[in-house]
Structures are given as C-alpha cells and as structure tokens.
Amino acid sequence: CVLTQRGHHVPLSNDSTGGRWWQTGDDPWQVLACCMELTSAVRSGDPPSFISHLPVHQDGSCNGLQHYAALGRDWLGAKQVNLVPGDRPQDPYAGVAAMVEEQRAKDAAEGHEIAINLEGKISRKVVKQTVMTVVYGVTWVGGRLQIAKQLRGSIPDDQLWDCSAYVVGEVFRALRQSFAKARGIQDWLSASARKVSLAQRPMEWVTPLGLPVVQPYHKMYQKSVSTQLQGLNMRVAWNPSYPPDTRKQKNAMPPNFVHSLDSTHMMLTALHAHRAGISFVAVHDSYWTHACFVDTMNRICREQFVTLHNEPILSDLAQFLEHKFGDLTYRDNSLEKRKRIQKCIFRDPFPTIGVSKFRYALFL
Template structure:
C-alpha cells in the first residue's frame, strides 16, 4: 500500500525523501531538517522584461509587484488561457479549414510552456513542436486535446496544431503590448548591427561585458568508405561573417539569461558576505534553501532584483553601448529631424535607421519589496 502510494508521485525520489524526513520528525521533533525547500520565480523572463520597460500591468501579471488590494498571486498562464481559447474557437467557427478547433479547450498546462519559452525567443516552429509533444498520444501520430464538452476529446490534424501555435504566438503580444515593443527593439537592433557586420555588446549589472557574435559556417560533406561501409560526415568551418538569423534569434534569450545570471551572482555574494550566511541551491530562477532560511532567502531575492534596476536604466545603457560600438567602428550617427530617429550610412550610402528605445512605463521598482509572490 505504501509503495503503491509513493509510486503515484510525480517526482518519486523527492517524495521518498520527504516521506523519510516526516518519519524522522515523527520519531524526533528536534530532528534537524536538511531537505531543501525550493522557491520558484513566476516566469522570470517576463519579470525581467517588465522591469526593463517599467511596465506596471505586466509586472503585476508575473507577481513582480502586488496586485493592488488583491492578496492572491497572479497567474499569467491562466490570464492568457481564456483569450487564447476564445480565439481558437472563433477560428474554428469562421474558418472552414479548421473545423476541429471550434470546441477546443486548452488547459493551463497546455499553454504554460509556449508562453514561458516565448520570452526566450522560441520560434513559431518551436511552439508547434511543443504542442505536438503535448497532444501526442503515446508514440502514435494521433493528437488529442480536451473539448469544451466535459469528458470529450478532439482529434487534431497537424495543420490544426500549427494554427493553434500561431494563435498562442500572437495572443501574448496582443494582450501585453509592452512585450511587443521590447521584442521589436532588441530584434531591430540585432538586424542593424548584423548589416553593419558588428556584434551586439552589453554590460551586465554584475560588471560582465558580453559580446554576442554568431558566425556563419561553411559546410563540407565527405564520405568515408571502410570495409564496404560508407559513413557520411559534415565538416563545419566558421567564416568571419556574422549570421543574422542567429544574431536575431539569440539576443532576447541571451539578454534575459545575462540578467538572470547577474541576479543569481549577486544573491550568492550577498549571502557569502553576510555573517549569518546560509546554504543556497540555484537552478536558473529557482532558489532552494533549508526551511529556517526561506524568509531570509525571499528577502534577499527581492533586494537584489531591485538593485538590478534601481540605478541606471539597463535599456539606456544597452542602447548607448551599441551606438558607441558603431562610432568606434568609424561610422557617424546622424539625426533624421523629420522622423526624430538616428541613422547611420554604410556602404550603399542608404540610411540604416537605429531603433528608438521603447517608451518606458511608470513602474516603481521599489514596490518589488512589497511583493508576496515574486517567488513561491
């Protein structure tokens, strides 16, 4: 009975460790607990983007700041689930090519991964593959999803799943326009620097200078035959030309990961320098410690997050450093007075416009200290 009960756990080893701990506490209430408790951030990628553009509404949706008088955690995945489902069912009603979508009812679990990874620049193809893995029945080519009619399921075709992926992809930016603005800014800056043949550069809050430069590779295919068997190999040689596609696709996840890394480094430094230091385990945006230190860990996580964004604007520093790298290359930046936008002339003598920094909101970053659910 006990074994059968434990085998039903999602993470069997963690649950077994918990059960053993509870047995020890039952035998000895003074037993020292060494099993770590983990606190996980609410979609840390969006938390960082909300702080960068100082978007209050977006910050509330990921528990970065309190939700006014409501003493309950926000859930961005559930908030987006309703409009996503409405758009999917609308498509099924109005588009004869997708009749199966009229009764689709995606769960929070269905939409969570695509939304979470969108902040790390997951492509439309990537979202499509995530959904196929989610809806696939075993190893078959059959895809099923829940229906609005309780207890029923709907069989999906591959085109249906791609359409759902498109809707999820668009819905995120329709509901949260600030994300669209910051996405466009980073991608347009990446495109500009690629056209100029220059890497992207920025300085993290922890003082690390980063340079993003993905180069194109040249492939040479060869075949080797030994003992009647042929083996094909691909040899890749790196060129000196930047790869625009990789530069564009990588800038957002690299910026967010650099900010996450700065946050983690500062948290660790804070505890090491603290006379009452305590053990911490970190996995990206997840922080673990012993139960007695949970409150202290939460306090440090919030303090260091505020420190990341309390002084100079990360976006302004990112912008200025990349413009400086253009001038260091010997190019002049000029102002188009009619459009109010900077530009640079390169090779073809045509104007290459520099993207403007998105308009920032009025988020008071110090309100992060009042948040109960930034990590939970």
C-alpha cells in the same frame, strides 16, 4: 503509522511504497525525499525543533516575462507574473490558457472546425512550455511542435498539425495582448543585433555586474572538394575571423540578454545570501535553501531584483551600443538602393522609472 498530507498518507514505516501515490507526480523522487524528511521530523518527537537538511525550492513565475515586465515598467504584465502585490498568486500559464480557450469557444460557436475539435483540450499544461519559452526566442514552428507534443494522444494524428497550428497562433496572440511591451523590447534587441552584425561585428554588451558578453555566432565557411568519384561541399565550423551570422545574431539577442539578467539576479542573490550566512543553491530561476531560511532568501531575492531593475538597463545598453558601434555603417539590402547605407543608431525604447513597488510582491 502515517502522516496525512493534502489528502494522501505519507508512509512512516520502512516500506516506502505507501500506495505509490508519490510516483504519479512530475518529480516522484523529490516527493519521496520530502516524505522521508517528514517521517524523520515526526519520529524525532519534537518536529518544530527538527533540523531539516532538505532544500526548499522557490521558483520564479515565468521569470523571463518578469524581466521584460520590469524592463518595460509594464504594470499590467507585472501583475500577471507576480511582481506587484496581490491577494493570491497569479498564474501566467493558466491566464494564457484561459484566453486561448475563450477565443476557441468564440470560433467554435461560429462553426470553426478546428476550434470545435479542440473542445476540452486546451489546458495550462498544453500552453505552458510555449509561454515559458517564447521570451527565449521560440519560433512559431518550435511552438507548434511543443503544443503538438502535448496534444498527441488526445487529438487524432490527422488533425494534430492543424490543431497545434491553431493553438500556437492563439498563444502568441494572447501573449501580444498581455505583454505588449515585452514584444517591443524583443524587437528592439533583435533590431540592434541586426544592425551590429550587418556592420560586420558580433553583438556584445556588458551585464549590470560588469561581465562582458559576446555572441559567438559566425558564418560557416564552405569549401568544395573534388574527387574522382564526386564533389563534396564541406562546411567548416565557425571561426571568430569569419563574418557574423546575421540571422543567428538577431534571433539569439533577446534570449541571451534576458539570460544575462537572470544570471545577474542569481549572482546578486547568492552574494547577499552568503553575507546573511544562509545556504543557497540555484538552478536557473529556481532558488534553494533550508526551510528555516526561506523567509530570509525570499526577502533577499526581491530586494536584489529591485536593485537590478532600478538600474537604467536599457538606457545603459543603448549608450553602450552607441559608444561601441555608433561610428559604424551597414548595408541594408531590404531598403531601396539610394537608402541602403545606414548609420548604426541606438535609442532607448522605454523611459526609465523606479520599480521599488516590486519589492513587496508576495509571490515573486
């Protein structure tokens, strides 16, 4: 006896192999668990009344970009990550892949050798990891390595570096075009952290839930030890009394700030799910509940996202930084000598307006 599901036969006997098609997916054990639950439902004799204990996962659509789109009130970006209503769900990864492929085709038509070598190689899978992590601070080098990993095997090894470098450049270009305000917010967050660290203080802020956050990135202390055989330079682990590491403070601020918004949204959803009496589990932006509670969880998830982003988050952050660090000065050696001493000034990069329309997005 079998149950046909999307063209496959789900085994309903004790033999769980069923042709082993379930082993071909990214999460084969989850597929098998679902098959076993479907089997139990069918065998119960009354599937609609079957009590399922299998958690149903609902994932955000590139939720780092969702937060940036909401922070910047970026309607175009919001549409691409399913924050606004639409007839069908948008796929930001496929969208970026399409933009990269469009540019590749143009370059190939002009005789660009690398673009020609990449014909038929650009896909959603190739760009997904880089698109997903760029909002968390992935660098050009890191993005190139991610794409090289996906291209390996389909591109000759001697062409892999050039091809991955080309693709990561086009991915970054596509993201700048599609999510311009996200880039602006990232730059503002990085610049703010740089000012604070140059003033010899670690970057800190308070989440909308009131949780204080301090970035623990300090310079390492280097100590020289001389022996009869050789001299050694020992790097001692960071200590809060050491000066902040400006580079790490600056680079870490955008991803850490967005992670703090992620955690705030997750906690708000968990609290309201508890009040509604439904089971709730979360792993980052993946929210789980039982099948009978999915609609309720989806409603709560959207409502709490709107509640979070109806707060003037960037304005509050700018005011906090101005109050906390506004009396400090810092030395900026990148400026000409007479202008190097600067005062810490923080301004909200975007005006605050409502985001209530996001509540009605079907595919968040």
